[in-house]
Amino acid sequence: MAKAIHVYTRPVDDACYPEGLARSVHFACSSEVSGDIPWNKNYGILFVHGEISKDNTIIPMGIKDPCIFRIDDKRMGIAARRVLEDGSPDETTAGKLMLWETEDLISFTEKGFVTCESIGAMAASGSEDAGDSTFSSYLEVPDELADAATLYWSSIKYTETVIPERVTIGSLEELESVKAKIRYSDGSVRTKSVKWNADAIDFSVPGEYRIEGVIDQQRFDFPLAKGYGDPVIFPWDDKWYYISTNDNLNDIGIYVREAEDVHGLFADGVIEHLILPFDPKRGFEQTFWAPEFHVIGGELYILFAVSGHKWGPQCHLMKLKKGRPIIEEDSWEDPVRIVRKNGEPLAIDEITLDMTYVKNNAGSYMIWSYRENIATPLDSGSMLYIASVDEDAPWKLTSEPVLLTRPLYGWENVSGTINNEGPNHFISDGMVYVTYSGGSANRYTYALGLLTASVDDDLLNPDNWHKSITPVLTFYSVDGEFGPGHNAFYTNEDGELMISYHGETDIGSSLRCDGIRRVHFRSDGSPYFQMSKEEDIRTEKVYITICIR
Structure with missing residues (x-):
């Protein structure tokens, strides 16, 4: 027996599925018994990378006319023409196709651009009706292969x-x-x-x-808190703490909540304690963004970004004084700006934000988002950098910054958002998992990407990282949650890994709201971020x- 695997693009809908998403490779499985089953909830799976111009700006790209074919007994190929974001031809790759290879229709390897002649015989393309989708090509594969891939790209319950x-x-x-x-x-x-x-x-x-x-399974409603972005949940000295970007106060000041348990952090009347106020004398006036708690070298720090009178967020950290309570302003030492290994500021005219701390067996690191010429024709888009640090002086880098990722995929750069930001990590089964966000930070297109490396790797070597082509959490993942992103992780009282994130309650909203749910792990140990509370126990x-x- 065999089932047909279809590859296709979707029509562009500026209101709910724009060019950066629609012009990607979508998959569906069909059979006489089951009919057509779109994979990944009909959200794109394979995205082509854009290009970097001579001005260091990003030229977004999409694909057109995807096809699928058998390469040999083990391998299958998916190929497509690369086009500009608006669908017009990409003259730089004329006569060539982007090629991906796969053995299981789960993991894909990008092979680059090849000529049509090199690809060889293409599968006969077909056109079948599947709702709002048009199938461009299909390939019959054994039931066992099709069923395993369909299971992987379906919701886990x-x-x-x-x-x-x-x-x-x-x-x-x-x-x-x-x-x-x-x-x-x-x-x-x-x-x-x-x-x-x-x-x-x-x-x-x-x-x-x-x-x-x-x-007992901890369950949280969405939204937990309205008007807050970048939520972080943190246990310390037998209590729980919540810190975030406070959109309700125009992102002015850093506030902390304290409670006996996580649900208490979102109870009616919970107190928000101001620990870093508006202070022109110290140069803290705006963009109090994305504060995160981190224990570094046995000391508790908050990493965050802030601007002075002139707009331009820059990464800072501040340290908790020994034995002092988190919720009191004078418990914290004066914030320190992050500097390079030569002592100069991390950036001057550029912006830096969303710094997070990562430690593996090879060393200690900071990862952050960096952007040049924001909101100008020469906007570089935000990108993630990494550098090593000394635990005893984490405000000073000990290496030169190394580029990890730029928003070259369509889901990262939707309608000009050109965004890689909000990194956070956890370690499981010998792997370092770094999530990050692409798309618009307060719109439905916000989504989570995933970078993966070994716990023993030198994280300053870009070759040690694997970047997922497909986002791992989107507005298609959980009903009623739009634009999920800028997340953090914590382990609850039962030892379960939890993810906190912000999103919106409807597709047209820009009000950031917070949510929490459990991170599931597949049988191979890889994380799955899309399990709703209704799908869990x-x-x-x-x-x-x-x-x-």
Whole structure:
């Protein structure tokens, strides 16, 4: 048996699916039984890179007329003509096609531009009706391959909870070690603790008992807070803290919330403590942007950007005084501007922002967003740089900055947004995962990209990083959440990795609102950021029979 894999572009819709998104390679699987199933919720999967002009500006590009074909017994090729953002021909690649190769229709390798003659025989292109999409080409593949890829590009959902029917134990501690297995639609499984109700059980008396337990999954509504961007959740000294960009106050001042748990950070009447006020004497007047808590060398810092009287955000940090409470203004040392290894400012006429700290086995680093000539014809767009730092003096770089990524894909540069910003990271299974944001920071096109490296790699070597072609979180990911981005990560009380982010509540809104949800991990260990609370496990009761020996 075989199923057909279709590749196509979508019509441009300036209101909800503009050129940077529509002119990408979309995929769908079709069969007589299932009909047409668009992958990735009909959001683009393969994007072609733009070009950098001699003026250091970005020329955005898209694709046209994609096709899919068999290269050999293992490999398939996807090829397309590169066009300018508006769909007009790209004369610089005339007679050539962009080629991607894949063995599984999950991972794709960009091979660059090749001549049509070099590609060889193309698959016969077809045209079938699939709603608002036009299929440009298709290839029949074995069911097993098609089903695995369709599963990968579909939403992952909770399917069942597995608990032993009966266990033999001798103590409360042994009972508490009995965990639930939570299964998901992609075949992934995770374990979760159960809060067993064993208050009435005397573990010194042998016997058989039927008891109840509760599996508790933290769930958060969206939006949690309106008028806040770049949210960060942080545990410190048995309390929880929330810090963000405060759009409600025109991004003036840095405020912190404190609570006993994360839900308390968003409770009615929660106090916002001002820890860095408007202060012209110190040059802190505007763009109090993207504050983040980081423990560096055992000390607590806040990394943030701020401008003086003249607009132009620059990266700063400030350090918590020993033993002082986070929520008091005088607990913090005076902010220090980030400098290069020669002691000069990180930037002068350019802007720097969204700095974050990363540590792996090879060293300590700062990653930040940098932009030249913003809002001029020579606007470079924002891009991410990395440099090493000494933990004892993290305000001073110890290497030259190294470019990590520029917004060359259509989803990063939607309608002139030319944006790579908001990096944040976590480490899992020997890998460093750095998320970042592209598109418009307060519109529905905002989306998360992903950079990946080994925990042992020298992160200053660009060759050690892999950049995902496809964004990992978009306005297609979770119903009712538009423009999700500029995120941070934290680990909750149950040891689960959580992602905080901002987005909007409808496609036309520019009011940034905060959300939180769990990061899921596929069976291969890779992260999945798109699981809504409705698709995850709910708090539920379970039952078990225990035999006390």
